[in-house]
Amino acid sequence: MIAGDGVGQEVIPEAKRVLERAGQKHDFACKFQDYDWGAEYYFTNGRMMPQNALDLLRPSDAILLGAVGHPDIPDHVTLNGLLLPIRRTFDQYANVRPAVLYEGVQSPLARPKGGDIDMVIVRENTEGEYAQVGGFVYHNQPDEVAIQTSVFTRRGVERIIRFAFELAVQRKKKNRVTSITKSNAQGFSMVLWDRAFKAVADEFPQIETESLLVDAAAMNFIRRPESFDVVVGSNLFGDILSDISAILVGSMGLAASANIDPSRRFPSMFEPVHGSAPDIAGRGIVNPLATIMSAGMMLDHLGLPQAGIEIERAIAKVLAAGKVRTRDLGGNSSTSEVGTAVAEAL
Numbered sequence: 001m002i003a004g005d006g007v008g009q010e011v012i013p014e015a016k017r018v019l020e021r022a023g024q025k026h027d028f029a030c031k032f033q034d035y036d037w038g039a040e041y042y043f044t045n046g047r048m049m050p051q052n053a054l055d056l057l058r059p060s061d062a063i064l065l066g067a068v069g070h071p072d073i074p075d076h077v078t079l080n081g082l083l084l085p086i087r088r089t090f091d092q093y094a095n096v097r098p099a100v101l102y103e104g105v106q107s108p109l110a111r112p113k114g115g116d117i118d119m120v121i122v123r124e125n126t127e128g129e130y131a132q133v134g135g136f137v138y139h140n141q142p143d144e145v146a147i148q149t150s151v152f153t154r155r156g157v158e159r160i161i162r163f164a165f166e167l168a169v170q171r172k173k174k175n176r177v178t179s180i181t182k183s184n185a186q187g188f189s190m191v192l193w194d195r196a197f198k199a200v201a202d203e204f205p206q207i208e209t210e211s212l213l214v215d216a217a218a219m220n221f222i223r224r225p226e227s228f229d230v231v232v233g234s235n236l237f238g239d240i241l242s243d244i245s246a247i248l249v250g251s252m253g254l255a256a257s258a259n260i261d262p263s264r265r266f267p268s269m270f271e272p273v274h275g276s277a278p279d280i281a282g283r284g285i286v287n288p289l290a291t292i293m294s295a296g297m298m299l300d301h302l303g304l305p306q307a308g309i310e311i312e313r314a315i316a317k318v319l320a321a322g323k324v325r326t327r328d329l330g331g332n333s334s335t336s337e338v339g340t341a342v343a344e345a346l
Contacts, residue, residue, distance in 0.1 A: 001064050004038040004082075006276030007286035008066020014288035014339030015064060015295040018311060021343040022299065026307040033060070037082060039070035039276075048081030054089050057267060062298050065271035066291065071278050080132065088126050090266035092259035093156065094163045095123035095238060096297070097273060099245035099255070104320040105329060107248055112226060114320075117249055119228040120167060123238025124160040125259055127151045128189075130235040152189040152234070157196040163262060164232035165204045173229055176208040177201070180217050180233035180241065193234065217241060221248060246273060251328040253287025256294040260301065268301055270294040284334045287326040289315055292342055314345035 003012040016032060023029050035056070037049035048068070050056075057063060063086065068078050086092070099121065101107055103114030131151035138144045161179070168177050179197040183190035194211065201209045212220065214237045221228070221244050233241060246255035255273035272290035280286055296311035318324055324341040325331030333341075 001032050001034045002037055002082075003034070003066040004068045004276065005040075005070050005078075006067055006278050006281035007274070008038070008068070008276055010281070010284065010286050010335050011272060011288040011291035012064065012066040014335060014342075015291045017339050018292050018314075018343050018346070019295050019299075021346050022304075022307045022311055025310070025346060026304060028304060028307070038068055039073055039078070042070075042073060042077075042081070048078060054085065057086065057090075060267040061302055062267050063269040064291075064295060064298060065269055067272065067274070067276035069276035069278070084130070084132070086269055087259050090269070091126065091261045091263070092266070092268055093124065093126045093160060094258075094260040094262055095121075095125040096167070096258045096260060097121040097123065097238075097242040097245070097255065098293075098297075099242070099249045101249040102254075102316050102319045104322045105250040105254070107250055109222065109225070109248060112248075116226045117245075118173065119225070119245060120171070120230050121238055121242040121245055122160065122164040122167060122230060122232040123242060124156060124233070124235050126235075127153060127156045128235035150189050152192050154192065154196060157193050158200060161197050161200045161232055162203075164230050165200060165207055168207050168230040169204070171229065174208075174227075175206065176210070176227075176229040177204075178217070178228055178231045179209065179211040180214050180231060180237045181211055182214050182237070184213060189234075197232075214241070218244060221245060242273065251287060252290070253326060253328045254289055254293070256290045256297060258294065258297045258301065268298075270298040270301075284336065285327055286335050287328050288335050288339050289319075289342070292339065310346060311342070314342050317345045318342055 003009045019030050042048050068082050099119050101117035129150045133149040134147040136146055164177050181190045181194055183194050225248050246252050252274040257273050259269040261268050296308040300308035318341045324333045324337055326333055
């Protein structure tokens with residue numbers, strides 16, 4: 001458990017409460033190891049986590065993360081100091097972000113109603129545009145040059161696309177995979193992506209496919225969100241589109257995610273998408289549902305799928321009832337009240 005910064009300190013205890021309740025019901029127990037890494041650790045030690053942090057995490061079955069980020073620390077420092085080293089060292093190449101419009105939640109779009117939107121964004125998580133290859137020349141001078149290089153490997157592209165197709169088969173919903181590309185402008189990286197997508201798609205003839213330029217995909221997320229099932233994109237494209245999908249289903253407070261090593265050589269990491277939200281931190285009003293959903297995804301990954309399903313059903317029940325909800329969903333309940341409601345619904 002890495003509660004991290006800001007609202008992460010408030011949502012992690014609610015996820016822990018629900019996990020313990022699920023364990024009582026399904027006869028399993030979680031052993032929690034808490035690490036106080038993040039901004040406060042940085043202010044004291046000059047780094048986001050200790051040098052041996054990855055060695056400490058390696059024996060874990062999974063990692064549950066709250067949030068990382070602080071207004072007084074540049075985002076690239078927090079990201080490269082904690083999140084990215086964990087994702088890359090543990091080869092968590094599949095970032096999975098479901099977006100479901102639940103009954104009782106209002107989308108900002110006029111048309112969709114509960115159940116209409118049910119998609120998963122699969123984002124390549126270890127290379128692409130976030131590979132951190134590049135540098136500065138003439139640093140901080142008027143003629144400064146910054147070079148940022150994207151890295152796309154055939155291995156990296158193929159394995160995330162194949163993961164997306166396998167997920168579409170497992171979901172048994174629309175049986176569709178949408179590839180997000182920009183090969184009309186990025187004539188090398190995205191052309192490789194397109195070729196890999198076609199090659200993998202040939203292995204799954206039962207799955208319908210479409211390929212969308214990222215700008216068209218952003219438009220169609222708004223125009224026809226109900227048509228999407230599994231959407232696969234690069235690190236940057238998946239990052240942006242998954243935030244759009246989160247808002248389409250009502251709130252960033254409902255946006256769960258998993259950083260998965262499908263080979264299970266290393267622990268996978270589960271976290272809400274909303275970040276540390278310093279503007280509301282410490283007020284007890286943050287929505288804990290994204291973190292609780294992430295905990296449910298963690299149980300599914302750990303071989304306890306029924307427990308994970310029942311956590312999602314408990315969340316859906318609380319949302320449909322509409323009596324207990326935080327401010328982002330139009331209510332006035334506290335973080336702990338929502339966590340309690342989900343635990344009781346189990």
